Amino acid sequence: MATDDVKLIGSWASVFVMRARIALHLKSISYEFLQETFGSKSELLLKSNPVHKKIPVLIHADKPVCESNIIVQYIDEAWNSSGPSILPSHPYDKAIARFWAAYIDDKWFISLRSILTSQGEEEKKTAIAEVEESTELLEKAFVDCSKGKPFFNGTDHIGYLDIALGSFLGWLRVVELDAGHKFLDESKTPSLSKWAERFCNDPAVKPIMPEITKLDEFARKVFPRQQS
């Protein structure tokens, strides 16, 4: 498989782009990283993802694949003979991993983002409570899915669900700083806290996890803070 045939349209700050990059690193795939300028969309992006016009877009041999979790599954299947398996092997474990990945995107992330977009203290407090509750569920999910192993994948290496949640860790830290509230902490979420450290130190993740100060600066541009 021609490895110079892979391009990824994205941005250093995007959680969803990070998922694709981690998957590519896990499979040792070389790729050209085409960074979009914040605030505008390139011709290539609009052509490759006409339906959603969003990053990430993986272009493999000129064929585009869109939506981060779909890209990760594609990478796992197209390069199934190289690197570790990203999805768990058992159909039931796959279904559970997909369920939690969907929960993270549809519920957890939405509540997290609403902390940054909330108007006024009351809204912020409600959003914080929602994230607290859903993070507690993810702590339980970790215990169930990991089956005593270091990762959600139930193995010794990171997998689909680790990538789905772990890619948010930089932004989670930014939101914690903004809200003045820790969601991941040794007493409330002991398993997730240890997992987060392992995830961030993984060789497939470390080189591309954005620096928190840089991300915080970027977040202030995208989500201007409300005056209290």
Add this chain to the structure above:
Amino acid sequence: MANEVVLLDFWPSMFGMRTRIALREKGVEFEYREEDLRNKSPLLLQMNPIHKKIPVLIHNGKPVNESIIQVQYIDEVWSHKNPILPSDPYQRAQARFWADFIDKKMYEAQRKVWATKGEEQETGKKDFIEILKTLESELGDKPYFGGDEFGLVDIALIGFSTWFPSYEKFGNFSIEQECPKLIAWVKKCLQRETVAKSLPDPEKVTEFVSMLRSKFVPE
């Protein structure tokens, strides 16, 4: 262990229809249990504590939730016949993309058509027709969304067709006029026994939607 499959469902649910079709495609015997959504069973609450929604697929006592996840699970467990996803990784990614598109866009858009009125309904109708046209353009001249074989995207979308007469009635428009190829595709899918057995009578669905609408839109 013998394969014990239970499906907790609600007859007009376009999501439940997906799982019914997938199980029948694979020839899997299953017990269908109708849920009263105003009075959810203890089993439903136990098996889907997070979302408390149907459909819930229970396989040998273990729950699988979310219809597209269930369909993929069924395809992977009963992989010996009627593949629902293609084998090529790129085709699989395309199938997942369009199933995801339907999930992200169809439900909210169709809801505005029957559950609202006035300007909100007009805007909703426009959005809904645009979504249908996008899907029709993706279908093109192929017999099914995946090509020659009935698959994931067809399964993801076909249940909504039982609600089409409701959208037409309350939105006051003709889907056949806007998207003739899509209606032709619906008719083709209905010729498939697994689909015909899994979909309710659209007339009954329209009666149900009328009752729902009267709650949201006092006339």
